[in-house]
Amino acid sequence: MNYMLPVSYAWGNFSVLAVGIWAIVQRDSLDAITMFLAGLLLTVLTDIIHISIFYPSHDFISDAKRFSIGMAIFSLLLKPLSCYLVYRMYRERGGEYTFNIGVASAGQDRSSYEPIDQPDVSAQWPSPSKAAQPPY
Structure with missing residues (x-):
């Protein structure tokens, strides 16, 4: 058969359709819906390319x-x-739309950050030199 658009057009759209079915079936999966959205956006671009390249230039086109x-x-x-x-x-x-390339996070407040590789004794634990008071 003489197809209007190449096979890659059908494969791209059907694979995005399959990911879309997966995203609808698994309602708790954020990855599935993200992949479906990315696939849809990608097929918009590839559809424009396919249609613009493979659109016939001559006047006679069959009805099909x-x-x-x-x-x-x-x-x-x-x-x-x-x-x-x-x-x-x-x-x-x-899901949240956050585009973070690491530059914006350099100035974040790190006051609650505690390094675990240093042997400092945290102030939240009692000193071992003090004797524990009996509870009564």
Whole structure:
């Protein structure tokens, strides 16, 4: 058969669909919904590339090819809405959008930090030289 879009288009979209089913079935998994959202965002980019490269340049297109490319464009137009809805599901499951590359955390307050590699005796334990008072 002479397909309009390559097989990589179908494999990419069907694999994201499989991850989406996994994300819906496992309601407590934050990783599944994160992978689904990342896959959706990635397929938006790859769908644009596939459609722009493989769109026919000549005037005559069969009806099946015209329908095929129309459904691919319709799917591409619906993906931002799908990404928004999946992001809402991500937030409902307790996910936070934090992009941290390590630079912003350098100035955090570390007053409650206690190093464990130093032999300092913490003030919370009584000194061994003091005798314990009887409770009565």
